[in-house]
Amino acid sequence: MPNRSPAGRAGRPRSAAADAAILAATREALVELGWSKLTLGDVATRAGVAKTTLYRRWAGKNELVVDAVAELFDELRLPDRGCLAADIEGVVLQFAAILDRPEARSGLMAVVAESTRDPALRERIRCSIVARQKRLVLEGRARAQARGELPPEPDPEQAARAVDLIFDVVAGAVVHRTLVSAEPADEEWVRGLTRVLLQGLASRTGPDGGPA
Amino acid sequence: MPNRSPAGRAGRPRSAAADAAILAATREALVELGWSKLTLGDVATRAGVAKTTLYRRWAGKNELVVDAVAELFDELRLPDRGCLAADIEGVVLQFAAILDRPEARSGLMAVVAESTRDPALRERIRCSIVARQKRLVLEGRARAQARGELPPEPDPEQAARAVDLIFDVVAGAVVHRTLVSAEPADEEWVRGLTRVLLQGLASRTGPDGGPA
Amino acid sequence: MPNRSPAGRAGRPRSAAADAAILAATREALVELGWSKLTLGDVATRAGVAKTTLYRRWAGKNELVVDAVAELFDELRLPDRGCLAADIEGVVLQFAAILDRPEARSGLMAVVAESTRDPALRERIRCSIVARQKRLVLEGRARAQARGELPPEPDPEQAARAVDLIFDVVAGAVVHRTLVSAEPADEEWVRGLTRVLLQGLASRTGPDGGPA
């Protein structure tokens, strides 16, 4: 989200419409130009707004693009398809569909790259984008436990580690498939991923993990 | 690799020392400045080379950084630790160690981001960086089959798909863990990943794979 | 003069101080470096101004130097020394004094050389520099006619041709003496020139001019 108005009340309030116009213009520019050729002056022009107005709300290109891309992930939902495998497949396909859109492809990896040297930016990404996705993993596990497909977690700490692992595996695999391998993360591929994942997790038992 | 001299022999040959100096300077600058603040003029200065010399060999920042980072992956080796699981853990740890170096962190995601709009760059990444890694997966499988840990592949096409999947999962997971989640891909985490992976793959059987 | 702001009033107005600083810096650089070693980046630095600010106002080195040198000729005045010969000597000495200043020596011939391939530049020189000088010839003739030293001109067209000739002779001779022959256009030399000029002109009578 953009910076809120400082302090309080006096003077002309900021235009709410401008925020939406700027974010939309940012996505439009990402599609047409990609991250590296996107300029804030151009975004301001597309949004019908002065550069000043843009800089009053966002600190720079990174922050703006994070917000613009984050909105794309708002539509992610955990579908109820009856069984865990189908649920996973559904949400992974949604995730892959978002990553397939050019405004996400161009922008997402770029801000991640920038975040390797900017902890504040990393935190912003984590809150705006990653947390939104991780929540789905938690929901999915809860639902599967309610269905009896997964056993309840005895050790909360280990459970958290498992969630982190699953999340890195799923998100990482989809990102790698889509952006690095540049192959479609289609239904067949997602089915294979899901199978490996579920089979791999099913065997987890002890604190140090399962079978010898 | 940088552009080679055109065709023949006439004229002063290109300095081989310059190539090495430039790539080293690029990595040095990546460590100190990161991708976005790295400038080709600065790299040239560090390398003790004129800017024109740099542009004669590389088309731009993207290509240069790909080559500079690719050299980091030259040291990846498939260790022989006796069993498949240990082999995987060993190579994944090496991979994670490389991704933990600041010159890789800064540069790798950035060029991947750029490659989403530049097919030639993507191909360059694939050849210089990805292929080097994928070879290890193939070697590892062959060795495991020789040991009897994995069955021989009846269907070559399906086998190729399996390699691709494994590769996307492993590489993606390590990258995501290291750069997005920004948590260390340490021995414990790698052990968990390996277990999931092997368990998930062990169950693959039929042409459409998995368990009922 | 530099390019004026386009049309209207919106936005921050151009700094008037910058114009003066740039022209002064240009003259300073001409003195120190001469035309060929003068760089716009250096001028901008001396003026305490960004390069873009300079390029917003002038199209290039040629136009800038024309304006910078033109200001030198602002101080040219037609002195009233009582008789035509003395008036001419006075103004020619002033002209020679200006041409003797290094900022004029370096710049003037160079822009004239450039103007041989750039009609717009030639026009700019004519308006900014030449016209200022030619006005003095007209003034001087009018004053001499008022004094009775010269007869009134019956034929305006022929009169104009005479002015052009005088002007080319005087300006050309001083320039050639100063810059090509590289000898001082001192009082003695100017007295000789004036004598030749007046004597030569005094004999002009008929429409085709001269002495039998």
Place this chain on the structure above:
Amino acid sequence: MPNRSPAGRAGRPRSAAADAAILAATREALVELGWSKLTLGDVATRAGVAKTTLYRRWAGKNELVVDAVAELFDELRLPDRGCLAADIEGVVLQFAAILDRPEARSGLMAVVAESTRDPALRERIRCSIVARQKRLVLEGRARAQARGELPPEPDPEQAARAVDLIFDVVAGAVVHRTLVSAEPADEEWVRGLTRVLLQGLASRTGPDGGPA
């Protein structure tokens, strides 16, 4: 003239054809591009010669162009038209014709401009170009004195000053007319100039010059 081969004899001698080709290519480039856009690399290419070959003979652009332009003035001759006025008109018209050629217009003023900060270059110009012209003035005076049109000079020093003045006036006027005023130095104009000049000089008498 270009630098001569060093020392003496051993080794392959310099190609004489190259000299001529380079000077011709220089004039060709002056016509097409003008002084400021002329590059030595381009001249070398036009002459079918390596840059090294060019630099071995000339120190730089200035020296090269002086030599290339100087050759244009080789064709200046003092015609014998029977009387002094006609002789002057003839030689001035020749001079004007040369100045009207684009290779001279572009190059001549430029090297003069450069020479204001480079005494060696000025000397080279004086020897290669100016002296050639001044010789004609001396010849013309001698011939006129032989004809009885001009009295013999009693005071050699004053005679030299007169020659210098005439030369600066004539050359300066033609240059100014052609390059600054950008009007043709045609027959009519030259006749006017000649009349002023002869009439002005005819009255010269005493050491401090003539009539009050």
Place this chain on the structure above:
DNA sequence: AGCTAATCGAGACGGTACGTCGGGTCTTAAT
């Protein structure tokens, strides 16, 4: 005929300046 040494073409090299572009900041007048 074989040496010898300076020449030749080609083109890479370290520099310097170019003119443009984008990032952020600022100063206007208007809302």
Place this chain on the structure above:
DNA sequence: ATTAAGACCCGACGTACCGTCTCGATTAGCT
């Protein structure tokens, strides 16, 4: 206080030319 407009400083861009250098290949004159 905010807005649109646009000038401002800064720094990097990628290119062009400079003048030098390093190559391998000629090529004359002297032995």
